[in-house]
Amino acid sequence: MNRVIAGATGLLATALVVVGCSSEKDSAPTPAPAAQQSVSTGSGTAVKVDGKDLPGLDLNSVSCVKQGGKITVGSAAIGGQQGLGIVMTDEATPKVESLGMFVDGNALSVSDTMGVKVGSAEVSVDGDTYTITGDAVGANLSNPMDGQINKPFTVTVSCS
Template structure:
């Protein structure tokens, strides 16, 4: 059972990364910007992340934040529904071989908005991709990004 949950959370994390980096070019109501970001896991900067590579796309009531994979392995992806405050639909972060996610029933996330600055904090859960049978991981995260 733990193995199934680990693979499910890993799939959520990868899905959030893909969703966070993609956009639907068929809509006219799109606002995209590259914005320097702060991404921390357990209080430490996400290793190797080029904060300037983080993009934010607002489209059709959704806010997508994503970065490219770092060395083919590490990166972030967040999908939020616009609101006051926005709600995190899914979040994925891959760090040091661990795929971590927030999704319905897995992890937690809160969003604070100050003008164009979004601060997302919480706890992501996941698995060590090098040893998925080792059990579930929980790590605190913080993402701060400007999104216009």
């Protein structure tokens, strides 16, 4: 089971790095029509892990994008590592499809992909404000044999 968790965490971390390291030179995204895309940044954002602010995270860098039936929350890098990335469904009761964050140099994640569930997350909505709470799971990247890391988290973001 620990190998599955470590593998899933590694896969998510790799995906975050690939997305974060891509440049506009590599591919120029085509903007969606305004009716299909909504972007919000900064205001009313809070990210807590283990009850404390996520170290190194610039809350003004956190953005929320609604497009194509998905809600994507992302941030700038923290100490050279990807900071925060969340993908949710854009429904009346949103569901977290994946969440990745780097905490103290460790990649933590929540996912429910192809029958493999890692961590947990619940979403509550109040107007344009989304609050995601749960337990992210990962491994100590400097010593994967140390065992599983579990960290409770809360992310609050406005997304209009």
